[in-house]
Amino acid sequence: MFTGIIKETGLITQVNQHELIINVGSELFSDLPLQSSVALNGKVLTLVDKFSINDQFCLKFHLHSLSSFRANTRVNLERAVRLGEEISSSLFLGIPSGRCQLISLIHESETSVLFEVVWEDVLLKYLDPKDLVCLDGVLLMINKIEERVLSLGIYEETLKLTNLGERRVGDWLNIEMEPMVKKLAQILEKKFI
Numbered sequence: 609m610f611t612g613i614i615k616e617t618g619l620i621t622q623v624n625q626h627e628l629i630i631n632v633g634s635e636l637f638s639d640l641p642l643q644s645s646v647a648l649n650g651k652v653l654t655l656v657d658k659f660s661i662n663d664q665f666c667l668k669f670h671l672h673s674l675s676s677f678r679a680n681t682r683v684n685l686e687r688a689v690r691l692g693e694e695i696s697s698s699l700f701l702g703i704p705s706g707r708c709q710l711i712s713l714i715h716e717s718e719t720s721v722l723f724e725v726v727w728e729d730v731l732l733k734y735l736d737p738k739d740l741v742c743l744d745g746v747l748l749m750i751n752k753i754e755e756r757v758l759s760l761g762i763y764e765e766t767l768k769l770t771n772l773g774e775r776r777v778g779d780w781l782n783i784e785m786e787p788m789v790k791k792l793a794q795i796l797e798k799k800f801i
């Protein structure tokens with residue numbers, strides 16, 4: 609389980625069909641045991657190896673399928689929730705509900721930016737303003753929904769701490785609904801088919 613509260617990022621140095629290597633800080637490197645579950649841009653992967661080369665700390669993850677990860681890009685990292693930790697937000701599974709496309713970036717003030725994303729999915733109709741979603745693993749609240757467009761306000765601090773500050777119009781992002789909402793939506797969709 610994950611909370612969508614991103615505290616760390618890493619730099620993808622290598623990606624191919626079966627593996628992904630990310631440079632991270634020394635603290636995360638030393639804290640993560642092998643076989644740990646880590647959400648990368650909101651998608652949970654398992655740590656299969658770790659090594660250091662020339663003062664660079666690298667984590668290696670196994671990819672199960674072709675992915676949207678690209679070399680030389682920053683990725684949001686979140687460790688799985690551990691027993692005994694305080695959970696100050698919602699819980700997410702680290703399994704994206706789909707992909708959405710950034711269609712607009714509007715600087716509303718010096719401290720916030722409005723992201724508008726289009727999501728072409730039947731599950732969208734089960735979301736409302738003030739619901740929580742994760743974009744690339746970052747917990748955000750929906751401000752407004754019009755047609756297939758979600759508007760999400762993002763604070764400047766969040767843009768600095770995550771890779772969302774590097775996103776540009778046209779980019780694709782992972783989106784995850786809260787698990788309970790997603791499950792209820794899936795049940796309702798099956799009922800009405």
